[in-house]
Amino acid sequence: MAANLSHAVTPDEACTLDGLLRERARRTPDAVAYRDYNVTHANWRDYTWAQIEHAAARWQAALAADGLKAGDRVAVTMRNSPEWVVFDQAALGLGLVVVPLYTQDRPDNVAYILKDSDCKVLLLGTLEQWQTFSTVRDQLDGLVRILIAQAFDGAGDDPRLNAVERWLPADADAMHHAAADPFALATIVYTSGTTGKPKGVMLSHHNILTNAHACLEVMTVGREDVFLSFLPLSHMFERTCGYYVTMMAGSLTVYARSVQQLSDDLQNVRPTLLISVPRIYERVYTAIKAKLDEGGALKKKLFELTVAVGLVRFEYRQRRSGWRPSLLLWPLLDALVAQKVLARLGGRLRAALSGGAALPPDVARVFIGLGLNLLQGYGMTETSPVAVANSSEDNQPASVGKAVPGVEIKLGEHNALMIKGPNVMLGYWKNEQATAAMVAADGWLNSGDTARIDERGHVFITGRLKEIIVMSNGEKIPPFDIEAAIMREPLFENVMLIGEARPYLSLLAVLNRKRWQQFAADNGIGSDAAAARTPATEKLLLARVAAQMKEFPGYAQVRKLTAVLEPWTVEDGLMTPTLKLKRPRISERFNAEIDQMYSGH
DSSP states (O other): OOSOOTTSOOHHHHOSHHHHHHHHHHHOTTSEEEEEEETTTTEEEEEEHHHHHHHHHHHHHHHHHTTOOTTOEEEEESOSSHHHHHHHHHHHHTTOEEEEOOTTSOHHHHHHHHHHTTEEEEEESOHHHHHTTGGGGGGOTTOSEEEESSOOSSOOSSTTEEEHHHHSOSOOOSOOOOOOOTTSEEEEEEOOOSSSSOOEEEEEHHHHHHHHHHHHHHSOOOTTOEEEEOSOTTSHHHHIIIIIHHHHHTOEEEEOSOSTTHHHHHHHHOOSEEEEOHHHHHHHHHHHHHHHHHHOHHHHHHHHHHHHHHHHHHHHHTTSSOOOGGGGGHHHHIIIIIHHHHGGGTSOOSEEEEOSSOOOHHHHHHHHHTTOOEEEEEEOGGGSSEEEEOOSSSOOTTSOBEEOTTOEEEEOGGGEEEEESTTSOSEETTOHHHHHHHBOTTSOEEEEEEEEEOTTOOEEEEEEGGGOEEOTTSOEEOHHHHHHHHTTSTTEEEEEEEOTTSSSEEEEEEEOHHHHHHHHHHTTOOOSTTGGGSHHHHHHHHHHHHHHOTTSOGGGOEEEEEEEOSOOOTTTTSBOTTOOBOHHHHHHHTHHHHHHHTTTO
């Protein structure tokens, strides 16, 4: 646990999320708060806390001039940037409710959210973004102002449209703080909608402030720390941990240029703390494996020895095992192998956080063995979002950690993980029925995930209540575990397990194009879509699947497979903006292929 939080702004001192900026700017006005890349001038720009506060005051003046009043909803869909933070802080200071949107979401989904929440203002990054809404503009009549962060010439094609630079006043008085109630609604964050229309999660200032402070109690964050921000701020994991936590602690946040340039940005920024979803760690892990496969047996053996000794060292430092002579090898192995691999992540990470989904055990094992302080956590938008997390002093990699300070957990019916605390949402926007189904009258929230809790309080997620496959033979299969295992095979870009009310399991698999071409060449088969679906290819691919599923029982083996080359995307409606599978949509899209896999059974 963190020994000293005297540098951090407390929830009581801040009172509200905009009060967090007020207190931070008062304490360290000239410290650099944010760093962002200026594409026009091809350089990095720094912004101090005082500059951010002054910028927020200008935005407030412009919002007030548009007639916005406390309680009105305003939306933002743009890349992570200081402008995102300034808009959020300005709106919160006026008592407005911020609705974050994913930049990669489909126009019809965004239109639904804007209408459902009755948003008055929409902030976009570019004019091109606005043009993608051409087919749904008849659904956006509730907006009174549409703002484009990037400058553009002309008046645009809508009288409500304006460039931020023209809309903002040249100057403004001090930042205003209208909201004095920490329990007031601060934001509505719409869930990804894997099985239907997204629901609006209502979070108060108090929900988020207490959760941010709980995170600081689990892991020390200070003014000397540097975060590299690349997960979308529309996701509560990044928003709480990569925005409000850093403001609370006074750390520097650097905004990555793009996910495609993330590797270069890691080298240039050299962050001390990293927040990511498992997919990023999986990609690095896959790249490491590919390089080892090309490097010969000796190189592979040295890597495996480094990981093995590193895991012994990890368990020793966690006080779960005694000292062993092999630990004497660590300084050499660290210099020869571990430091060179971790240099890809910048070389000075003291902690890396993983959340949003389960981190495959093999991936966690490798990074921890290399000496990375990799900490898993668990939460959901409805819990602001962190409910459970590992700490550096008590890190159980197979688990998602213990309840964070102030949060209670227990197991409910069918071993459902139940959560209670100041971080639990106010409810779902305009949906009392869904709220009552999620949160009981006594305040306990049913996460929908099944779990076990060991004697020390570590939580192990074991499955999902509503997404268990029940086969026709009565066997119950958790698809996430099997899909995660199959995805360890780099040939697969995405997979979805099929088997509900069926006699056996089958698989829809998106192939990684580059690796598919190499696989096809190695096996003397064609590399087009038709070749991917021949019986001979299916047999080869099923062998790759089986190699990853050795630990699963016989009834959980995959017997049929359909391979596709076209990726599943947010744009085609098969993935959520957080890159979760939209299972009903995928099943509908590939209905004929699924039926074919069960033909005759």
